[in-house]
Amino acid sequence: MTTSNPPVPVAPTAETGTPKRPRKLTKAEQRAIEAKTRLTSPWATGIALVMAFLWTVPTFGLLITSIRPQASIQNSGWWTWFTNPEFTLANYETVLTGSSTAFATYFVNTLVITIPAVVIPITIALLAAYAFSWIEFRGRDLLFVAVFALQIVPLQVTLIPLLTIYVDVGLAGSFWTVWLSHSIFALPLAIFMFHNFMKDIPRSLVEAARVDGAGHVRIFFRVLLPLLTPAIAAFTVFQFLWVWNDLLVALTFAGGTPNVAPLTVRLAELSGSRGQDWHLLSAGAFVALVVPVAIFLFGQRYFVRGLLAGGVKG
Amino acid sequence: MSGIKAPEQVDASSAGAKVSSSSTPISYTALAVGVFMILVFVGVVGLVVASFFNAVPEISWPSFLVDSNTTVKKLSLMVFVVALFIGVMALLLLLVDSRKRVPNWTVAITFVGPALAALLLGLIWPGISTIIQSFYGRSPWADSERSEFVGFDNFATLFTTPEFQVVLRNTLIWVIVVPLVAVALGLIYAVLIDRTRGEAFSKGLIFLPMAISLVGASIIWRFIYEYRSPARPQIGLANQLLVWVGLEPYQFLLNSPLNTLFLILVMIWIQTGFAMTIISAAIKAIPDDIIEAARLDGVSGMRMFRYVTIPSIRPALLVVWVTITMTTLKVFDIVRTMTGGNFQTSVVANEFYTQSFRQFNFGLGAALAVLLFVIVIPVVVYQVRQLRLSEEIR
Incomplete structure (x- = not known):
């Protein structure tokens, strides 16, 4: 804590409660610091603008393409749209309901895959994380480190043996294969993240509930679960995006069955078989990405929190 | 009690x-x-x-x-x-x-x-x-009639066949280039927009590609790289730019070895947002006292960045680096959707899929998967150690 700054009297504010800072800086001081630390120059602003532009243009171009008539897409670049604006929903109609594309069916498949594949691992992981944080049993710490280390197992290693088991048990080509696989693959990361959040809950809270006569189950539901809502939200956004956008797992377990295959599989297939049909590909890509982008925009706060808590998966 | x-x-x-x-x-x-x-x-x-x-x-x-x-x-x-x-x-x-x-x-x-x-x-x-x-031949090892033990042959094949050497080389390029460029761009952007007006919005623009599936991103970029013969109007932005500056249109995805770099660009486009988010949070967590002290010592601008910001966020940079490296190592969707691993662009994760589910060479597929696993083990050790350290501090 530096003491060299000039003593400025400050009125106590609501935010003064943060333990790190002995006092809140005045607005003038903050502004002074900002001015000195920021690389403020026209160049800096320019670079930031160029980057933001470059990062947005690719998606924007495809969006414009998806609302242009098929003939125009094939004969001129999407940038000509600004001088010659046209608008049609025909591409979306074809891609959603056309017999050769039928994205509506695959949309349902993706939805049916995603929801259980989010709910199941979160439930199991919450329980396990609780056990690792608050139930004492022999070998607990070793077990936790083992689960933590499993995060690193690449999915590729597990695919063929799992597929073999599914085929043997008679589940191949059903939603169960995808649900089970996604649930299992999510567990190490989910347990780790929830454990991190649970550790930060003050011991005294749990102890107090114990003194009041609450068992583990009641402590879990009454004390911990309400406090964990942000963590659960974070992982929900996370797992939702992961499952919705996944290609590898779906391709392996449900790739061959139109009754189960999700949007990503269909889209990748379309890109391979009809790679020049940009009116289908552009509209198809947007059908696939509208839900995750919406979830992402609504849950961005939680998503970022999840990332910061070490929620990264491959 | x-x-x-x-x-x-x-x-x-x-x-x-x-x-x-x-x-x-x-x-x-x-x-x-x-x-x-x-x-x-x-x-x-x-x-x-x-x-x-x-x-x-x-x-x-x-x-x-x-x-x-x-x-x-x-x-x-x-x-x-x-x-x-x-x-x-x-x-x-x-x-x-x-x-x-x-x-x-x-x-x-x-x-x-x-x-x-x-x-x-x-x-x-x-x-x-x-x-x-991974130590057996083409057939599943549990199939006692057809399986044959081959020792380290699969791994020897991976490292000695020219075809697979290209795959390993490509993977190496991916794993080096993607984290390097994504972290650098993420850092630059995070510093540039730190505490500016509309910061959340500017972050969102860079961050949004993370919400798009890799398949979707691949289609977005394949459209940018789309090639038409010089006589026809270009519909891909990249080739139109070339035409505008007076060059011939270029087959971005066909010509090895540069095509790997154009695939890598897609991954950078996605991962920069991730790097930027973590780095930005780390920058905001630098205690004001430190910045204030440096300021009183007359440090500002680039020197502040070099001697205060960078050292303070080094742990975050390391985490981002390791994470992006691991994600990149396992990347499969981009290569599969954009080139299918043809034109010498395949990487280990894609080759795993091809060998296992297209060639039905289970031994070689398993060896590729194990290779991914082995490369990642040092990272596990490092992370477990970090976990132990943080538990001790607690």
């Missing part, structure tokens, strides 16, 4: 907790749940063992469970599964929570058992099986 503990208090976390409850009767329902969980666990182990001996019994499932061919059937199956799962879990918890004395192990196994069973079935056993397979 133990005197005021409630009867069902069985946790040993505070000293002397176990003593008080010996007189209360044991809850038999809870005990039954514990035994049930053990049976489930034994069942999973049994399945794994059966799989080892290639003797898993086939079960004929009711058709509504495995064969949903209409939207209504699919949606109702989904609702049924979620309800069933939550119901079973709630029932188990309800039964294990009793006024009577509950043995500690029943609670522990009810909470942690499902996770361990799932991990055993879906990660540990398959991992072991794949490692075994």
Whole structure:
């Protein structure tokens, strides 16, 4: 804590409660610091603008393409749209309901895959994380480190043996294969993240509930679960995006069955078989990405929190 | 202390907790749940063992469970599964929570058992099986009639065949270039927009590609790289730019070795947002005192960045670097969607898929998967050490 700054009297504010800072800086001081630390120059602003532009243009171009008539897409670049604006929903109609594309069916498949594949691992992981944080049993710490280390197992290693088991048990080509696989693959990361959040809950809270006569189950539901809502939200956004956008797992377990295959599989297939049909590909890509982008925009706060808590998966 | 503990208090976390409850009767329902969980666990182990001996019994499932061919059937199956799962879990918890004395192990196994069973079935056993397979030939090792033990031949093939050397070279390029450029761009952007007006919005623009599937991103970029012969109007932005500056259109995805770099660009486009987010949070966490002190010493601008910002966020940079490296190592969707691994762009993760599910060379596929695993192990060791360190500090 530096003491060299000039003593400025400050009125106590609501935010003064943060333990790190002995006092809140005045607005003038903050502004002074900002001015000195920021690389403020026209160049800096320019670079930031160029980057933001470059990062947005690719998606924007495809969006414009998806609302242009098929003939125009094939004969001129999407940038000509600004001088010659046209608008049609025909591409979306074809891609959603056309017999050769039928994205509506695959949309349902993706939805049916995603929801259980989010709910199941979160439930199991919450329980396990609780056990690792608050139930004492022999070998607990070793077990936790083992689960933590499993995060690193690449999915590729597990695919063929799992597929073999599914085929043997008679589940191949059903939603169960995808649900089970996604649930299992999510567990190490989910347990780790929830454990991190649970550790930060003050011991005294749990102890107090114990003194009041609450068992583990009641402590879990009454004390911990309400406090964990942000963590659960974070992982929900996370797992939702992961499952919705996944290609590898779906391709392996449900790739061959139109009754189960999700949007990503269909889209990748379309890109391979009809790679020049940009009116289908552009509209198809947007059908696939509208839900995750919406979830992402609504849950961005939680998503970022999840990332910061070490929620990264491959 | 133990005197005021409630009867069902069985946790040993505070000293002397176990003593008080010996007189209360044991809850038999809870005990039954514990035994049930053990049976489930034994069942999973049994399945794994059966799989080892290639003797898993086939079960004929009711058709509504495995064969949903209409939207209504699919949606109702989904609702049924979620309800069933939550119901079973709630029932188990309800039964294990009793006024009577509950043995500690029943609670522990009810909470942690499902996770361990799932991990055993879906990660540990398959991992072991794949490692075994990597020492066998084309056929599954459990197939005793056709399988043949080949030792390290698969790995030798990977490292000595020119075809696979290209794959390894490409993977190496990906793993070096993507983290380097993504972290650099993320850092620059995070610093440039730090505490500017509309910061959340500017972040969102860069961050949004993370919400798009890799397949979607691949299509977005394949459209940018789209090639038309010089006589026709270009519809891909990249080639139009070339035409505008007076150059010939270029086959971005066909010409090796540069095409790998154009695929890498897609991954950078996605990962920069991730790097930027973590780095930006780290920059905001630098204590004001430090910045203030540096400022009073007359440090500003680039020197502030070099001598204050960078050292303060070094741990965050490291985490981002490691994470992006691992994600990149396993990248599959981009290569598969954009080139299918043709034109010498394949990487290990894509080649794994090709060998396992297109060539049906299970030995080579397994060896590629194991290779991914082995490369990642040093990172595990490092991360576990970091975890231990952070626990110690606590």
